[in-house]
Amino acid sequence: MxxxxxxxxxxxxxxARGALTRERIVRAAADLMHANxxxxxxxxxxxxxxxxxxxxxxxxxxxxxALVTAVIKMQTARVMERQEPHLEQxxxxxxxxxxxxxxxxxxxxxxxxxxxxIGSLASELADRSEPxxxxxxxxxxxxxxxxAAGLRRMQDRGELDTEADVAELATGIMAAYxxxxxxxxxxxxxxxxxxxxxxxxxxxEALAPQRKSASGAAS
Amino acid sequence: MxxxxxxxxxxxxxxARGALTRERIVRAAADLMHANxxxxxxxxxxxxxxxxxxxxxxxxxxxxxALVTAVIKMQTARVMERQEPHLEQxxxxxxxxxxxxxxxxxxxxxxxxxxxxIGSLASELADRSEPxxxxxxxxxxxxxxxxAAGLRRMQDRGELDTEADVAELATGIMAAYxxxxxxxxxxxxxxxxxxxxxxxxxxxEALAPQRKSASGAAS
DNA sequence: GATAATCTGGAATACTTAGTCTAGAGGACG
DNA sequence: CGTCCTCTAGACTAAGTATTCCAGATTATC
Numbered sequence: 001m002x003x004x005x006x007x008x009x010x011x012x013x014x015x016a017r018g019a020l021t022r023e024r025i026v027r028a029a030a031d032l033m034h035a036n037x038x039x040x041x042x043x044x045x046x047x048x049x050x051x052x053x054x055x056x057x058x059x060x061x062x063x064x065x066a067l068v069t070a071v072i073k074m075q076t077a078r079v080m081e082r083q084e085p086h087l088e089q090x091x092x093x094x095x096x097x098x099x100x101x102x103x104x105x106x107x108x109x110x111x112x113x114x115x116x117x118i119g120s121l122a123s124e125l126a127d128r129s130e131p132x133x134x135x136x137x138x139x140x141x142x143x144x145x146x147x148a149a150g151l152r153r154m155q156d157r158g159e160l161d162t163e164a165d166v167a168e169l170a171t172g173i174m175a176a177y178x179x180x181x182x183x184x185x186x187x188x189x190x191x192x193x194x195x196x197x198x199x200x201x202x203x204x205e206a207l208a209p210q211r212k213s214a215s216g217a218a219s
Numbered sequence: 220m221x222x223x224x225x226x227x228x229x230x231x232x233x234x235a236r237g238a239l240t241r242e243r244i245v246r247a248a249a250d251l252m253h254a255n256x257x258x259x260x261x262x263x264x265x266x267x268x269x270x271x272x273x274x275x276x277x278x279x280x281x282x283x284x285a286l287v288t289a290v291i292k293m294q295t296a297r298v299m300e301r302q303e304p305h306l307e308q309x310x311x312x313x314x315x316x317x318x319x320x321x322x323x324x325x326x327x328x329x330x331x332x333x334x335x336x337i338g339s340l341a342s343e344l345a346d347r348s349e350p351x352x353x354x355x356x357x358x359x360x361x362x363x364x365x366x367a368a369g370l371r372r373m374q375d376r377g378e379l380d381t382e383a384d385v386a387e388l389a390t391g392i393m394a395a396y397x398x399x400x401x402x403x404x405x406x407x408x409x410x411x412x413x414x415x416x417x418x419x420x421x422x423x424e425a426l427a428p429q430r431k432s433a434s435g436a437a438s
Numbered sequence: 439g440a441t442a443a444t445c446t447g448g449a450a451t452a453c454t455t456a457g458t459c460t461a462g463a464g465g466a467c468g
Numbered sequence: 469c470g471t472c473c474t475c476t477a478g479a480c481t482a483a484g485t486a487t488t489c490c491a492g493a494t495t496a497t498c
Contacts, residue, residue, distance in 0.1 A: 013473085013474075014474085015464095015465075015466085015473095015474060015475075017464090017465085017474090017475075018474065018475065021475080021476090035346070036347065037256075037258060037343060037347070039256055039258035039259050040258050040347070042454080042455060042456085043455075043456060043457085044454085044455075044456090052476085053476060053477055053478065054457085054458095054476095054477080054478070054479095055458095055459090055475085055476055055477060055478075056475075056476060056477085058456095058457070058458080059474085059475065059476080060475095063456075063457075064456070064457090113346055114346055115342055115345070115346075119342070119401060120342055122401055122404065122405045123334055123338070123339055123342035123343070123401060123404070124256060124342070124343065126334070126404045126405050127254070127332055127333055127334075127404065128255065128256070128259070133405060133407075136405050137405040137406050137407075140402060140405055140406070141406075168414050169418070171402065171410075171411050171414045171415065172395070172414050172415050172417075172418035172419075174398065174402060174411075175394075175395055175398030175399040175401075175402055175411055175412070175414070175415035175418075176391070176394055176395055176398055176415070176418075177398065178397070178398035178401050178402065179393070179394030179395055179396065179397035179398025179399065179400075179401070179415070180394040180398065181398075182338060182341055182342060182394075182397050182398070182401070183359060183390065183393060183394055183397065185341065185342070185345045185346065186341045186345050186352060186355050186356040186359055187356050187359070187360075188352075188356075191390075192390050192393075192394055193394070195387050195390045195391050195394070196390065196391050196394035196395070196398070198391070199388070199391035199394075199395075199419060199422050200391075200418060202422060202425075203418050203421060203422055203425075206421075206422075206425050232443085232444075232496090233444085234443095234444060234445075234494090234495070234496080236444090236445075236494085236495080237444065237445065240445080240446090261484080261485065261486085262485075262486060262487085263484085263485075263486090271446085272446060272447055272448065273446095273447080273448070273449095273487085273488095274445080274446055274447060274448075274488095274489090275445075275446060275447085277486095277487070277488080278444085278445065278446075279445095282486075282487075283486070283487095439498100440497100440498085441496100441497090441498090442495105442496090442497090442498105443494100443495080443496070443497090444493105444494080444495070444496085445492100445493080445494065445495085446491100446492080446493070446494085447490105447491085447492080447493090448489100448490100448491100449488105449489090449490090449491105450487105450488080450489080450490100451486105451487085451488070451489095452485100452486095452487090452488100453484100453485080453486085453487100454483100454484080454485070454486095455482100455483085455484070455485090456481105456482095456483085456484095457480105457481085457482090457483100458479105458480080458481070458482100459478105459479090459480075459481095460477105460478100460479090460480100461476105461477085461478100462475105462476085462477085463474105463475080463476070463477095464473105464474080464475070464476090465472105465473090465474075465475090466471100466472090466473080466474090467470105467471095467472090467473105468469100468470090468471085468472100
Protein backbone atom coordinates (compact mmCIF):
# COMPACT_ATOMS: atom_id res chain seq x y z
CA MET A 1 0.00 0.00 0.00
CA UNK A 2 2.60 2.52 -0.95
CA UNK A 3 1.39 5.33 -3.15
CA UNK A 4 -0.56 3.06 -5.46
CA UNK A 5 -3.47 4.89 -7.03
CA UNK A 6 -6.06 2.63 -8.55
CA UNK A 7 -7.55 3.24 -11.99
CA UNK A 8 -7.71 6.95 -12.82
CA UNK A 9 -4.27 8.31 -13.73
CA UNK A 10 -5.11 11.24 -11.49
CA UNK A 11 -5.40 13.81 -14.27
CA UNK A 12 -3.83 17.05 -13.19
CA UNK A 13 -5.80 20.17 -12.55
CA UNK A 14 -7.76 21.52 -15.48
CA UNK A 15 -8.17 25.19 -16.21
CA ALA A 16 -11.55 26.38 -17.47
CA ARG A 17 -9.92 27.02 -20.80
CA GLY A 18 -8.26 23.64 -20.71
CA ALA A 19 -11.52 21.87 -20.01
CA LEU A 20 -13.04 23.60 -22.99
CA THR A 21 -10.22 22.60 -25.30
CA ARG A 22 -10.39 19.04 -24.11
CA GLU A 23 -14.12 19.00 -24.72
CA ARG A 24 -13.68 20.35 -28.22
CA ILE A 25 -11.19 17.61 -29.00
CA VAL A 26 -13.39 14.81 -27.70
CA ARG A 27 -16.43 16.13 -29.51
CA ALA A 28 -14.58 16.28 -32.82
CA ALA A 29 -13.11 12.83 -32.26
CA ALA A 30 -16.51 11.38 -31.38
CA ASP A 31 -18.06 12.73 -34.56
CA LEU A 32 -15.22 11.57 -36.75
CA MET A 33 -15.07 8.13 -35.20
CA HIS A 34 -18.79 7.69 -35.50
CA ALA A 35 -18.62 8.56 -39.18
CA ASN A 36 -15.35 6.89 -40.15
CA UNK A 37 -14.72 4.39 -37.40
CA UNK A 38 -12.01 4.46 -34.78
CA UNK A 39 -9.32 2.93 -36.98
CA UNK A 40 -10.48 5.16 -39.80
CA UNK A 41 -9.92 8.33 -37.81
CA UNK A 42 -6.45 9.83 -37.55
CA UNK A 43 -5.10 12.09 -34.88
CA UNK A 44 -4.40 14.70 -37.51
CA UNK A 45 -8.04 14.67 -38.56
CA UNK A 46 -9.08 15.19 -34.98
CA UNK A 47 -6.66 18.10 -34.72
CA UNK A 48 -7.99 19.72 -37.84
CA UNK A 49 -11.66 19.17 -37.01
CA UNK A 50 -11.24 20.51 -33.50
CA UNK A 51 -9.05 23.41 -34.53
CA UNK A 52 -6.34 22.45 -32.06
CA UNK A 53 -2.73 21.37 -32.35
CA UNK A 54 -0.71 18.24 -31.88
CA UNK A 55 0.65 19.35 -28.56
CA UNK A 56 -2.81 20.13 -27.29
CA UNK A 57 -4.12 16.73 -28.24
CA UNK A 58 -1.21 14.94 -26.60
CA UNK A 59 -1.37 17.27 -23.63
CA UNK A 60 -4.85 16.03 -22.76
CA UNK A 61 -4.54 12.45 -23.92
CA UNK A 62 -1.59 10.13 -23.54
CA UNK A 63 -2.35 8.31 -26.75
CA UNK A 64 -5.12 7.35 -29.12
CA UNK A 65 -6.47 4.76 -26.71
CA ALA A 66 -7.01 7.39 -24.07
CA LEU A 67 -8.85 9.53 -26.59
CA VAL A 68 -11.02 6.57 -27.58
CA THR A 69 -11.90 6.00 -23.94
CA ALA A 70 -13.04 9.59 -23.65
CA VAL A 71 -15.04 9.22 -26.85
CA ILE A 72 -16.82 6.14 -25.52
CA LYS A 73 -17.77 8.07 -22.42
CA MET A 74 -19.04 11.02 -24.40
CA GLN A 75 -21.08 8.84 -26.72
CA THR A 76 -22.54 7.07 -23.71
CA ALA A 77 -23.59 10.40 -22.28
CA ARG A 78 -25.02 11.52 -25.61
CA VAL A 79 -27.09 8.42 -26.13
CA MET A 80 -28.32 8.41 -22.57
CA GLU A 81 -29.30 12.07 -22.81
CA ARG A 82 -31.28 11.32 -25.93
CA GLN A 83 -32.97 8.28 -24.42
CA GLU A 84 -33.57 9.47 -20.88
CA PRO A 85 -36.51 11.79 -21.52
CA HIS A 86 -38.37 8.88 -23.07
CA LEU A 87 -37.31 6.14 -20.70
CA GLU A 88 -37.32 8.01 -17.43
CA GLN A 89 -41.07 8.36 -17.31
CA UNK A 90 -41.85 5.18 -19.18
CA UNK A 91 -44.67 3.41 -17.36
CA UNK A 92 -47.14 2.22 -19.96
CA UNK A 93 -47.47 0.40 -23.25
CA UNK A 94 -48.30 3.70 -24.82
CA UNK A 95 -45.09 5.17 -23.49
CA UNK A 96 -43.19 2.24 -24.91
CA UNK A 97 -44.79 2.87 -28.28
CA UNK A 98 -43.92 6.54 -28.09
CA UNK A 99 -40.31 5.56 -27.46
CA UNK A 100 -40.45 3.28 -30.48
CA UNK A 101 -41.81 6.11 -32.59
CA UNK A 102 -39.07 8.48 -31.46
CA UNK A 103 -36.40 5.92 -32.28
CA UNK A 104 -37.86 5.15 -35.68
CA UNK A 105 -38.14 8.84 -36.50
CA UNK A 106 -34.56 9.35 -35.52
CA UNK A 107 -33.41 6.58 -37.83
CA UNK A 108 -35.74 7.71 -40.59
CA UNK A 109 -34.27 11.21 -40.57
CA UNK A 110 -30.85 9.91 -41.47
CA UNK A 111 -32.11 7.06 -43.67
CA UNK A 112 -30.42 4.62 -41.36
CA UNK A 113 -27.00 6.10 -41.99
CA UNK A 114 -24.49 5.88 -39.15
CA UNK A 115 -25.55 3.12 -36.81
CA UNK A 116 -26.08 3.53 -33.11
CA UNK A 117 -23.15 5.43 -31.64
CA ILE A 118 -22.55 2.75 -29.06
CA GLY A 119 -23.36 -0.14 -31.34
CA SER A 120 -20.70 0.90 -33.86
CA LEU A 121 -18.11 1.26 -31.15
CA ALA A 122 -19.11 -2.10 -29.74
CA SER A 123 -18.69 -3.84 -33.05
CA GLU A 124 -15.30 -2.32 -33.72
CA LEU A 125 -13.77 -2.41 -30.26
CA ALA A 126 -15.32 -5.24 -28.26
CA ASP A 127 -12.83 -7.81 -29.47
CA ARG A 128 -9.84 -5.55 -29.73
CA SER A 129 -9.66 -3.65 -26.46
CA GLU A 130 -10.75 -5.15 -23.21
CA PRO A 131 -11.10 -1.84 -21.36
CA UNK A 132 -13.22 -0.50 -24.20
CA UNK A 133 -15.34 -3.63 -24.19
CA UNK A 134 -15.98 -3.26 -20.48
CA UNK A 135 -17.02 0.37 -20.81
CA UNK A 136 -19.32 -0.37 -23.72
CA UNK A 137 -20.87 -3.34 -22.02
CA UNK A 138 -21.55 -1.19 -18.98
CA UNK A 139 -23.35 1.28 -21.20
CA UNK A 140 -25.53 -1.44 -22.65
CA UNK A 141 -26.37 -2.76 -19.22
CA UNK A 142 -27.21 0.64 -17.84
CA UNK A 143 -29.32 1.41 -20.88
CA UNK A 144 -31.16 -1.86 -20.40
CA UNK A 145 -31.74 -1.09 -16.77
CA UNK A 146 -33.53 2.11 -17.71
CA UNK A 147 -35.75 0.03 -19.96
CA ALA A 148 -36.24 -2.53 -17.22
CA ALA A 149 -37.20 0.15 -14.71
CA GLY A 150 -39.89 1.33 -17.09
CA LEU A 151 -41.18 -2.19 -17.52
CA ARG A 152 -41.27 -2.56 -13.75
CA ARG A 153 -43.41 0.54 -13.51
CA MET A 154 -45.71 -1.07 -16.04
CA GLN A 155 -45.95 -4.06 -13.73
CA ASP A 156 -46.82 -1.77 -10.85
CA ARG A 157 -49.58 -0.20 -12.89
CA GLY A 158 -50.92 -3.60 -13.87
CA GLU A 159 -50.00 -3.30 -17.52
CA LEU A 160 -47.51 -6.13 -17.41
CA ASP A 161 -47.60 -9.56 -15.82
CA THR A 162 -45.69 -9.41 -12.55
CA GLU A 163 -44.23 -12.81 -13.37
CA ALA A 164 -42.43 -11.40 -16.39
CA ASP A 165 -38.66 -11.02 -16.06
CA VAL A 166 -38.18 -7.35 -16.86
CA ALA A 167 -34.40 -7.62 -17.15
CA GLU A 168 -34.66 -10.34 -19.77
CA LEU A 169 -37.35 -8.43 -21.62
CA ALA A 170 -35.14 -5.35 -21.59
CA THR A 171 -32.25 -7.31 -23.07
CA GLY A 172 -34.53 -8.60 -25.80
CA ILE A 173 -35.75 -5.10 -26.61
CA MET A 174 -32.20 -3.82 -26.63
CA ALA A 175 -31.18 -6.56 -29.05
CA ALA A 176 -34.07 -5.66 -31.32
CA TYR A 177 -32.95 -2.03 -31.17
CA UNK A 178 -29.33 -2.79 -32.01
CA UNK A 179 -30.08 -5.40 -34.63
CA UNK A 180 -32.76 -3.26 -36.19
CA UNK A 181 -30.38 -0.33 -36.27
CA UNK A 182 -27.76 -2.41 -38.07
CA UNK A 183 -30.18 -3.75 -40.65
CA UNK A 184 -31.50 -0.24 -41.20
CA UNK A 185 -27.97 0.96 -41.71
CA UNK A 186 -27.34 -1.70 -44.33
CA UNK A 187 -30.68 -1.12 -46.03
CA UNK A 188 -30.76 2.65 -45.72
CA UNK A 189 -34.34 2.48 -44.54
CA UNK A 190 -35.97 2.62 -41.13
CA UNK A 191 -38.20 -0.33 -41.87
CA UNK A 192 -36.09 -3.03 -40.18
CA UNK A 193 -35.78 -1.21 -36.88
CA UNK A 194 -39.47 -0.38 -36.97
CA UNK A 195 -40.35 -4.03 -37.51
CA UNK A 196 -37.88 -5.25 -34.92
CA UNK A 197 -39.17 -2.93 -32.22
CA UNK A 198 -42.77 -3.73 -33.12
CA UNK A 199 -42.00 -7.39 -32.72
CA UNK A 200 -40.36 -6.83 -29.36
CA UNK A 201 -43.19 -4.65 -28.11
CA UNK A 202 -45.79 -7.14 -29.26
CA UNK A 203 -44.10 -9.49 -26.84
CA UNK A 204 -44.65 -7.09 -24.01
CA GLU A 205 -48.27 -6.67 -25.02
CA ALA A 206 -48.70 -10.42 -24.96
CA LEU A 207 -47.56 -10.39 -21.35
CA ALA A 208 -50.33 -8.06 -20.28
CA PRO A 209 -52.33 -9.50 -17.40
CA GLN A 210 -55.77 -10.88 -18.30
CA ARG A 211 -57.78 -7.71 -18.62
CA LYS A 212 -59.23 -7.00 -15.20
CA SER A 213 -57.77 -3.54 -14.98
CA ALA A 214 -59.17 -0.54 -13.16
CA SER A 215 -60.91 0.67 -16.30
CA GLY A 216 -63.15 -2.34 -15.93
CA ALA A 217 -63.63 -3.07 -19.62
CA ALA A 218 -65.45 -6.34 -20.03
CA SER A 219 -64.29 -8.90 -22.51
CA MET B 220 -22.92 -0.54 -77.35
CA UNK B 221 -19.30 -0.87 -78.29
CA UNK B 222 -17.37 -3.30 -76.17
CA UNK B 223 -18.88 -2.14 -72.91
CA UNK B 224 -18.90 -4.91 -70.34
CA UNK B 225 -21.18 -4.26 -67.42
CA UNK B 226 -20.05 -4.83 -63.81
CA UNK B 227 -17.43 -7.56 -63.67
CA UNK B 228 -14.06 -6.27 -64.83
CA UNK B 229 -13.84 -9.45 -66.90
CA UNK B 230 -11.18 -11.10 -64.78
CA UNK B 231 -8.76 -12.86 -67.03
CA UNK B 232 -8.46 -16.58 -67.20
CA UNK B 233 -7.49 -18.30 -63.99
CA UNK B 234 -5.21 -21.27 -63.81
CA ALA B 235 -6.05 -24.01 -61.34
CA ARG B 236 -3.01 -22.98 -59.38
CA GLY B 237 -4.01 -19.36 -59.66
CA ALA B 238 -7.50 -20.07 -58.36
CA LEU B 239 -5.97 -21.83 -55.40
CA THR B 240 -3.64 -18.97 -54.59
CA ARG B 241 -6.46 -16.48 -54.89
CA GLU B 242 -8.56 -18.57 -52.57
CA ARG B 243 -5.78 -18.75 -50.02
CA ILE B 244 -5.45 -14.98 -50.07
CA VAL B 245 -9.16 -14.34 -49.62
CA ARG B 246 -9.44 -16.88 -46.84
CA ALA B 247 -6.57 -15.31 -44.90
CA ALA B 248 -7.97 -11.83 -45.49
CA ALA B 249 -11.42 -12.89 -44.35
CA ASP B 250 -10.08 -14.32 -41.11
CA LEU B 251 -7.90 -11.32 -40.40
CA MET B 252 -10.61 -8.83 -41.19
CA HIS B 253 -13.09 -10.68 -39.05
CA ALA B 254 -10.69 -10.59 -36.14
CA ASN B 255 -9.15 -7.15 -36.59
CA UNK B 256 -11.57 -5.31 -38.81
CA UNK B 257 -11.06 -4.20 -42.39
CA UNK B 258 -9.21 -1.02 -41.52
CA UNK B 259 -7.24 -2.94 -38.94
CA UNK B 260 -5.93 -5.42 -41.47
CA UNK B 261 -2.95 -4.57 -43.64
CA UNK B 262 -2.03 -5.99 -46.98
CA UNK B 263 1.26 -7.17 -45.49
CA UNK B 264 -0.60 -9.13 -42.84
CA UNK B 265 -2.67 -10.78 -45.54
CA UNK B 266 0.50 -11.66 -47.43
CA UNK B 267 2.12 -13.16 -44.39
CA UNK B 268 -0.96 -15.07 -43.24
CA UNK B 269 -1.60 -16.49 -46.69
CA UNK B 270 2.03 -17.26 -47.37
CA UNK B 271 2.01 -15.33 -50.61
CA UNK B 272 3.84 -12.30 -51.93
CA UNK B 273 3.07 -8.72 -52.74
CA UNK B 274 2.98 -9.34 -56.45
CA UNK B 275 0.60 -12.23 -56.03
CA UNK B 276 -1.81 -10.19 -53.98
CA UNK B 277 -1.82 -7.36 -56.48
CA UNK B 278 -1.97 -9.79 -59.35
CA UNK B 279 -5.35 -11.06 -58.20
CA UNK B 280 -6.74 -7.87 -56.72
CA UNK B 281 -6.45 -4.37 -58.09
CA UNK B 282 -6.46 -2.83 -54.62
CA UNK B 283 -7.65 -3.33 -51.10
CA UNK B 284 -11.23 -2.53 -52.03
CA ALA B 285 -11.28 -5.38 -54.51
CA LEU B 286 -9.96 -7.69 -51.84
CA VAL B 287 -12.64 -6.52 -49.42
CA THR B 288 -15.31 -7.25 -52.00
CA ALA B 289 -14.01 -10.79 -52.33
CA VAL B 290 -13.97 -11.12 -48.56
CA ILE B 291 -17.59 -10.04 -48.29
CA LYS B 292 -18.54 -12.66 -50.84
CA MET B 293 -16.61 -15.37 -49.05
CA GLN B 294 -18.11 -14.50 -45.67
CA THR B 295 -21.56 -14.52 -47.23
CA ALA B 296 -20.90 -17.99 -48.54
CA ARG B 297 -19.52 -19.14 -45.20
CA VAL B 298 -22.47 -17.89 -43.20
CA MET B 299 -24.96 -19.25 -45.65
CA GLU B 300 -23.27 -22.64 -45.62
CA ARG B 301 -23.46 -22.71 -41.87
CA GLN B 302 -27.10 -21.63 -41.79
CA GLU B 303 -28.47 -23.55 -44.76
CA PRO B 304 -28.62 -27.00 -43.20
CA HIS B 305 -30.81 -25.58 -40.46
CA LEU B 306 -32.94 -23.23 -42.50
CA GLU B 307 -33.39 -25.28 -45.65
CA GLN B 308 -35.61 -27.84 -44.00
CA UNK B 309 -37.13 -25.50 -41.46
CA UNK B 310 -40.86 -26.13 -41.34
CA UNK B 311 -41.89 -26.25 -37.70
CA UNK B 312 -41.60 -24.45 -34.41
CA UNK B 313 -39.39 -27.24 -33.26
CA UNK B 314 -37.11 -26.69 -36.21
CA UNK B 315 -36.96 -23.01 -35.38
CA UNK B 316 -35.96 -23.85 -31.83
CA UNK B 317 -33.30 -26.22 -33.08
CA UNK B 318 -31.91 -23.40 -35.19
CA UNK B 319 -31.89 -21.17 -32.13
CA UNK B 320 -30.05 -23.82 -30.16
CA UNK B 321 -27.43 -24.21 -32.87
CA UNK B 322 -26.88 -20.46 -33.00
CA UNK B 323 -26.63 -20.14 -29.24
CA UNK B 324 -24.19 -23.05 -29.04
CA UNK B 325 -22.07 -21.45 -31.71
CA UNK B 326 -21.90 -18.18 -29.79
CA UNK B 327 -21.38 -19.99 -26.51
CA UNK B 328 -18.35 -21.82 -27.85
CA UNK B 329 -16.50 -18.57 -28.52
CA UNK B 330 -17.97 -16.75 -25.52
CA UNK B 331 -19.48 -14.23 -27.86
CA UNK B 332 -16.12 -13.20 -29.24
CA UNK B 333 -16.04 -12.03 -32.85
CA UNK B 334 -19.51 -10.94 -33.86
CA UNK B 335 -21.39 -12.24 -36.84
CA UNK B 336 -19.08 -12.22 -39.87
CA ILE B 337 -21.57 -10.23 -41.89
CA GLY B 338 -22.72 -8.06 -39.03
CA SER B 339 -19.18 -6.82 -38.34
CA LEU B 340 -18.63 -6.02 -41.98
CA ALA B 341 -21.97 -4.25 -42.11
CA SER B 342 -21.14 -2.06 -39.16
CA GLU B 343 -17.74 -1.09 -40.50
CA LEU B 344 -18.52 -0.71 -44.18
CA ALA B 345 -22.17 0.21 -44.64
CA ASP B 346 -21.53 3.93 -44.36
CA ARG B 347 -18.14 3.99 -45.97
CA SER B 348 -18.45 2.05 -49.20
CA GLU B 349 -21.63 1.99 -51.19
CA PRO B 350 -20.73 -1.13 -53.20
CA UNK B 351 -19.92 -2.95 -49.98
CA UNK B 352 -23.18 -1.79 -48.41
CA UNK B 353 -25.15 -3.12 -51.35
CA UNK B 354 -23.45 -6.50 -51.21
CA UNK B 355 -23.96 -6.80 -47.48
CA UNK B 356 -27.56 -5.72 -47.65
CA UNK B 357 -28.16 -8.35 -50.31
CA UNK B 358 -26.74 -10.96 -47.97
CA UNK B 359 -29.07 -9.91 -45.19
CA UNK B 360 -32.05 -9.99 -47.50
CA UNK B 361 -31.20 -13.39 -48.88
CA UNK B 362 -30.62 -14.71 -45.38
CA UNK B 363 -33.99 -13.37 -44.31
CA UNK B 364 -35.65 -14.96 -47.30
CA UNK B 365 -34.39 -18.36 -46.19
CA UNK B 366 -35.98 -17.70 -42.83
CA ALA B 367 -39.16 -16.48 -44.49
CA ALA B 368 -39.36 -19.59 -46.64
CA GLY B 369 -39.20 -21.70 -43.51
CA LEU B 370 -41.96 -19.67 -41.90
CA ARG B 371 -44.04 -20.09 -45.01
CA ARG B 372 -43.63 -23.84 -44.74
CA MET B 373 -44.86 -23.52 -41.18
CA GLN B 374 -47.92 -21.76 -42.49
CA ASP B 375 -48.49 -24.58 -44.95
CA ARG B 376 -48.29 -27.09 -42.15
CA GLY B 377 -50.74 -25.10 -40.06
CA GLU B 378 -48.21 -24.11 -37.41
CA LEU B 379 -48.40 -20.43 -38.21
CA ASP B 380 -51.28 -18.10 -38.92
CA THR B 381 -51.56 -17.66 -42.68
CA GLU B 382 -52.28 -13.98 -42.07
CA ALA B 383 -48.82 -13.44 -40.61
CA ASP B 384 -46.37 -11.55 -42.78
CA VAL B 385 -43.48 -13.97 -42.98
CA ALA B 386 -41.10 -11.45 -44.53
CA GLU B 387 -41.62 -9.01 -41.66
CA LEU B 388 -41.28 -11.78 -39.12
CA ALA B 389 -38.05 -12.86 -40.76
CA THR B 390 -36.66 -9.32 -40.55
CA GLY B 391 -37.57 -9.22 -36.88
CA ILE B 392 -35.85 -12.52 -36.20
CA MET B 393 -32.81 -11.38 -38.15
CA ALA B 394 -32.64 -8.20 -36.08
CA ALA B 395 -32.85 -10.24 -32.89
CA TYR B 396 -30.02 -12.40 -34.20
CA UNK B 397 -27.78 -9.48 -35.10
CA UNK B 398 -28.55 -7.43 -32.02
CA UNK B 399 -28.22 -10.44 -29.77
CA UNK B 400 -24.90 -11.27 -31.36
CA UNK B 401 -23.63 -7.76 -30.73
CA UNK B 402 -24.72 -7.72 -27.10
CA UNK B 403 -23.18 -11.14 -26.63
CA UNK B 404 -19.97 -9.85 -28.11
CA UNK B 405 -19.91 -6.94 -25.69
CA UNK B 406 -20.85 -9.08 -22.72
CA UNK B 407 -18.78 -12.13 -23.62
CA UNK B 408 -21.72 -14.37 -22.87
CA UNK B 409 -24.31 -16.06 -25.03
CA UNK B 410 -27.17 -14.99 -22.79
CA UNK B 411 -28.27 -11.94 -24.76
CA UNK B 412 -28.57 -13.73 -28.09
CA UNK B 413 -30.36 -16.59 -26.39
CA UNK B 414 -32.86 -14.19 -24.84
CA UNK B 415 -33.28 -12.21 -28.03
CA UNK B 416 -34.00 -15.28 -30.13
CA UNK B 417 -36.34 -16.67 -27.49
CA UNK B 418 -38.26 -13.43 -27.54
CA UNK B 419 -38.50 -13.48 -31.32
CA UNK B 420 -39.57 -17.09 -31.41
CA UNK B 421 -42.19 -16.51 -28.73
CA UNK B 422 -43.70 -14.10 -31.20
CA UNK B 423 -43.96 -16.81 -33.80
CA GLU B 424 -45.52 -19.14 -31.23
CA ALA B 425 -48.09 -16.49 -30.42
CA LEU B 426 -49.07 -16.46 -34.06
CA ALA B 427 -49.92 -20.14 -34.05
CA PRO B 428 -53.48 -20.76 -35.27
CA GLN B 429 -56.00 -21.68 -32.56
CA ARG B 430 -55.10 -25.25 -31.81
CA LYS B 431 -57.20 -27.38 -34.11
CA SER B 432 -54.27 -29.23 -35.58
CA ALA B 433 -54.23 -32.74 -36.98
CA SER B 434 -52.60 -34.12 -33.86
CA GLY B 435 -55.76 -33.27 -31.97
CA ALA B 436 -54.15 -33.04 -28.58
CA ALA B 437 -56.57 -31.79 -25.97
CA SER B 438 -55.63 -29.06 -23.57
C1' DG C 439 8.56 -27.39 -78.27
C1' DA C 440 7.67 -22.37 -79.35
C1' DT C 441 5.43 -18.56 -77.61
C1' DA C 442 2.54 -15.94 -75.19
C1' DA C 443 0.03 -15.93 -71.46
C1' DT C 444 -0.36 -16.39 -66.29
C1' DC C 445 1.98 -16.39 -62.12
C1' DT C 446 5.62 -15.25 -58.60
C1' DG C 447 9.64 -12.79 -56.05
C1' DG C 448 10.86 -8.96 -53.81
C1' DA C 449 12.96 -4.34 -54.00
C1' DA C 450 11.52 0.44 -54.34
C1' DT C 451 8.31 4.45 -53.84
C1' DA C 452 5.48 7.86 -52.05
C1' DC C 453 2.75 8.91 -48.48
C1' DT C 454 0.44 8.44 -43.77
C1' DT C 455 0.48 7.94 -39.07
C1' DA C 456 1.20 7.86 -34.00
C1' DG C 457 3.90 9.82 -31.01
C1' DT C 458 8.07 13.01 -29.29
C1' DC C 459 10.42 17.18 -28.30
C1' DT C 460 11.86 21.94 -27.66
C1' DA C 461 10.37 26.33 -26.82
C1' DG C 462 7.55 29.61 -25.25
C1' DA C 463 2.82 32.12 -24.16
C1' DG C 464 -0.71 32.58 -20.63
C1' DG C 465 -2.90 32.49 -16.32
C1' DA C 466 -3.18 31.27 -11.06
C1' DC C 467 -1.85 32.43 -6.74
C1' DG C 468 1.14 33.65 -3.36
C1' DC D 469 4.79 41.15 -9.57
C1' DG D 470 7.24 36.87 -9.57
C1' DT D 471 7.15 32.08 -9.84
C1' DC D 472 5.22 27.89 -11.13
C1' DC D 473 2.07 25.21 -13.55
C1' DT D 474 -1.04 24.82 -17.41
C1' DC D 475 -1.51 25.37 -22.03
C1' DT D 476 -0.17 26.00 -27.04
C1' DA D 477 2.81 25.96 -31.39
C1' DG D 478 4.66 23.20 -34.70
C1' DA D 479 8.83 20.87 -36.47
C1' DC D 480 10.61 16.25 -36.20
C1' DT D 481 11.05 11.14 -35.91
C1' DA D 482 10.38 6.45 -36.70
C1' DA D 483 7.53 3.10 -38.18
C1' DG D 484 3.91 1.67 -41.12
C1' DT D 485 1.04 1.41 -45.40
C1' DA D 486 -0.86 0.90 -50.02
C1' DT D 487 0.75 0.48 -54.33
C1' DT D 488 4.18 0.15 -58.32
C1' DC D 489 7.62 -2.06 -60.95
C1' DC D 490 10.97 -5.01 -63.06
C1' DA D 491 12.56 -9.38 -63.75
C1' DG D 492 12.02 -14.13 -63.93
C1' DA D 493 9.58 -18.73 -63.23
C1' DT D 494 5.72 -21.53 -64.66
C1' DT D 495 2.10 -23.11 -67.46
C1' DA D 496 -1.41 -23.24 -71.28
C1' DT D 497 -2.03 -23.80 -76.06
C1' DC D 498 -1.03 -24.19 -80.70
